[in-house]
Amino acid sequence: MGDIFPRGRVSVAGASTFGVGEMPGHSTIEMAGKAVQLALADAAIGLPEVDGLFIALPDDLFAGLSLAQYLGLHPRFTDNNRAGGASFMSHLVTAVTMLEAGYLDCAVIAYGANQRSSGGKLSTPARPDRWDAPYNPMYPLSFYALAAARHMHQYGTTREELASVAVAAREWANTNPEAFAKGPLSIEDVVNSRLISSPIRARDCCLVTDGAAAMVLTRTDRAKDGPRPLVPILGAAAATWYNSVTQADDITVTAAAESGPRAMAMAGLTPGQINTVQLYDAFTINTILFLEDLGFCPKGEGGKFVASGAISPGGSLPVNTNGGGLSCCHPGMYGMFAMVEAVRQMRGEAANQIAGAKTALAHGNGGTLSAQATVIFGNAETI
Amino acid sequence: MSGPAAEWDAALAEGRFLIQQPVDGSRAVFPPRAFAPGTGGELEWVEASGLGTVYSATWIQRKPPEPPYNVVLVDLAEGARMMGRVDGVTPETLHIGMAVKARIIAGETPVIVFDPVEQAHG
Known part of the structure; x- marks a missing residue:
């Protein structure tokens, strides 16, 4: 038993973004609260009908309680799961099963952050653990650098292939009015940008x-x-293998290799039947790792796959059609934004709408490649 | 009675690099735990050989003139993996697969670092 999922029995009634890019003068709970208001208006559902709150905030360990207070609700249940950028896909798993069971009738999942206006640096309470900390790795950047270095060593992935992920993201962003980073970006721009923690550059x-x-x-x-x-919602699965990627058996294989196949089995779909992928691209190596682990190309061939143009506008597998965390927005834990873009694609209202798309996969990553969660959305034809 | 992490700290303060070995003979465990991860089996302390191989490596850049410093993952000969750094190497000489040996830098907070192992010349 296990992994029984109520395929298609729960749906996204409303979705929103707020303050993408720069929204000075707002606290994180104000940002999240505004997004909830917009999502409820989108769904034409009144605030008093909400009975389940699911949220993680970068600066509030009691975010579920704070959101109940801010909204003025007495929810039946709050969930403050903190699996980093995979939190919100994990929230969705809980919300869907509780809705299906009849414990809840209307669940809200929310995130808000003011990373740019509050100082311009990634704000996170997360730190390396006591076993890693003595060596002063940059958290989380160096952990991803170690994965990228090993991937390059093990499979011959090149610097230019990594760069092609950033270039593809920028190409999508350039035609998305909501995206924050626009303008030309070449492979050369990426490979000549400032080295931070090798092989990762700015x-x-x-x-x-x-x-x-x-x-x-x-x-x-x-x-x-x-x-x-x-x-x-056709399928959703979370997978957690460790906290520090230091503990990975093979640092080039993430728990997406578990969450992806589980979610697709629930949905009754294979990778070839997924029309668009929205994934958490905290760093260029992420896109390569996740496309391999989710089954869109063989392990080790992700570099060649992304460099072929497959994930770019006009490619065979549109990935991060909003520009992703690399060029659309990254207010810390990005997971919500991947899901909202997937929902927009399913509704046919995305800025870079993929014609005829009926299925969308959204994938979240948390910690240092530690927690992975995959959600598959469909449209009315898929149920 | 201390937990395994404190026992490990106490040994390191005495200049000993301990690692845990499952009694069923499966690969060694690090960081220390009260029982074998995944099985719950019994663990016993053993002296680590200190020998290992660089599994991955990154050089973290600093504002010049400060030189970059490295952070590595080392596969210990006993089978566990740990983060560390390799001393006496440059971005040109440090490479994945390099044989290294642990050394304890004593002090108020002792730390384990690694040195390259000279390969025997045939």
């Missing part, structure tokens, strides 16, 4: 922006009568 890194996002989930029998196109 342009291999996600942005530091403000931004908030929220989604409203209800059972599908209610959502189908809502004002927005139906976006049923």
Whole structure:
């Protein structure tokens, strides 16, 4: 037993972003609260109907309680799961199963952060553990650098292949009005950018922006009568293998190799049946690792796959069609933004809409390649 | 009675690099635990040989004129992996697969670092 998922029985009734890019003068809870308000308006659902709150904030260990207070609700349940950028996909797993069980009727998942306006540096309470800390790795950057260095060694992945991930993200961002980083970006720009923790350079890194996002989930029998196109949730799986990637058996294989196949089995889909992928690209190596682990190309061939143009506009597998964390926005824990872009694709309202897309995979990553969670969304035709 | 991490600290303060070996003979465990991860089996302390191989490496850049410093992952001969640094190397000479040996730098907070192992010339 295990991994029984109510395929298509719960849907996204509302979705929103708020303050993507720069939104000075707002606290994290204000950002998240505004996103919730917008998502509820999108769903045409009143605030008093919300009975489950799911949230992680960068600066608030009691974020679920804070959101209940801010919204003025007495929810039946709050969940403050902190699996880093995978938190929100994990929240969704809990919310879907609770909605299906009838424990909840209307769940909200939210995130908000003011990383850019509050100082311009990634703000996180996370630190290397006591076994890694004596060597002063940059957290989390050096941990990803160690994965990238090993991937290059083990499979011959090149610097230029890594750079092509950033270039593809920028190409998508250039035609997305919401994206923060726009303008030309070449392979040469990336490989000549400032070295930070080898092999990772400045342009291999996600942005530091403000931004908030929220989604409203209800059972599908209610959502189908809502004002927005139906976006049923077809599968969702979280996988956690460790906290520090130091403990990986093979640092080039992440728990996405577990969460992806589990989510796709729930959805009854294979990688070839996924029309677009939104994944957490904190660094260029992430996109390569996750596309391999999720089954979109063989292990070790991710570099060649991304450099072929497959993930770019016009490619065979549109990835991070909003520009991703590398060029659209990265207010810390990015997971919500990957899911909202997937929802927009399923509704047919994305800035870079993929014609005919019926399935979208959103993948979150937390910690140092530690926690992975995959969600598969569909449209009304998929149930 | 201390937990395994404190026992490990106490040994390191005495200049001993300990590692845990599952009694069923499976590969060694680090960081220290109260029982074998994944199985719950019994562990016993053994002296680490200190020998290892660089599994991955990164050089962290600092503002010039401060030189970059390295952070590595080392696969210990006993099978566990740990973070560390390799002394006496440059970005040109440090490489994945390099044989290294642990050395304890004594002090208020002792730390384990690694030195390259001279390969025997045939």
